[in-house]
Amino acid sequence: MQLINTIKELDSLLKFMDKTKTVGLVPTMGALHMGHISLIEQSVKENDHTIVSIFVNPTQFNNKEDLAKYPNTLNADISLLKSVSDSLIVLTPTAKEIYSGEITSKSYDFNGLENVMEGAFREGHFNGVATIVEKLLSLTKPTRAYFGEKDFQQLQIIRKLVQLKNVPVEIIGCPIVRESNGLAMSSRNERLSKTQREDASFIYKTLKSAKEKFGTNSANSTIDWLKNEFLTRPEFKLEYIKISDEEQLLPVIEKKENSKYRAFIAVYMGDVRLIDNIAL
Known part of the structure; x- marks a missing residue:
């Protein structure tokens, strides 16, 4: 495994890399979990070289407290990466x-x-x-x-970014990896207490029920049902629930054939913000 801290080192490495070889990139902000590992494993399988970046990007945090609380586990992350593949290139630059x-x-x-959705509640987040x-x-x-579908809105924005900027890269969306109770894996889960982590299984359980209801009900009635379910659980503070089409992320007014929809949710447990989504 090669650890690189500077752009100069990276440039030097890439300069001498065989240009016929494929390169996979897995951007992360560290605090790695099995969701990240699934992305890395897919990249290793599909490419000759895999670069994993670990960088907590300050410009995508609209809340300075959230940035300050974001876990920094670089040594543990590097140990975990070594167990995945000894051929990884790990980029760990500073903000400067x-x-x-x-x-x-x-x-x-x-x-x-x-x-x-996220853009409405996190000003400037997607610019960052x-x-x-x-x-x-x-x-x-x-x-x-490679990017995970847990941040599905982010994934669609990155697809749009490479289209707008004409970047010659294939963006790969990878399935959500969940804990044994269904909670979507996230670095933020480490801030939950044991009880909160168990209670948070309610999010995915309810989304799965909403998927069934959406088959025979309208988007609005499914959203109303979801909101009512969370009203019965005071440990959650609901920020938003949306049912949108996958391409434009616009709220569904009327279901149409051959269209793909998702339900999106953001909730707080204490001061920990959790997001999830499910294909409908």
Whole structure:
């Protein structure tokens, strides 16, 4: 495994890499779990080389407290990566190295994708995400880049980003990896108490029931049912529930044949924000 801290080191490595070989990129913010590992394993399987970046990107946090509380587990992350593959290239730059000046995000127009759901509650979040992803794609020049479907809105925005910027990369969306009780794996789960972690299984359980209801009910009635279910559970503070089409992420007014829909949810347990989604 090769550990790289600087862009100069990365450039030197890529310069001497066989240009006929494929490169997979898995961007992460560390605090790695089996969801991340599934992305890395898929990249290793599909590419000659895999680059894993570990960088907690400050520009995508609209809440400074959230940034301060984000877990920093670099040594444990590196140990875990060694157990996955000894051929990984692991990029661990500083913010100064990545931004080489003022740490600020660019401004993007994703035709409204950035304004709904997460964008409505996390101002500037997707500008920060797009900024760092564009930088990483430019630095690593991968054949393929891997992102989890838990952050489905982010995945669609990154697909839009590479289209707008004409970046020659294939964006691969990978299935959500869940804990044994159904809770979507997330670095934020480490901040939940044991009881909260068990109670949080209610999120996926309820989404699965909503999927069944959506088969015979309208989007609005399914959303109303979901909201009522969470009203019965005071340990959750519901931020939003949406049922949207997968392409434009627009709220469903009327179901149409040959269209793909998803239910999206964001809730708080204490001060920990959890998101999830399910294909309908």
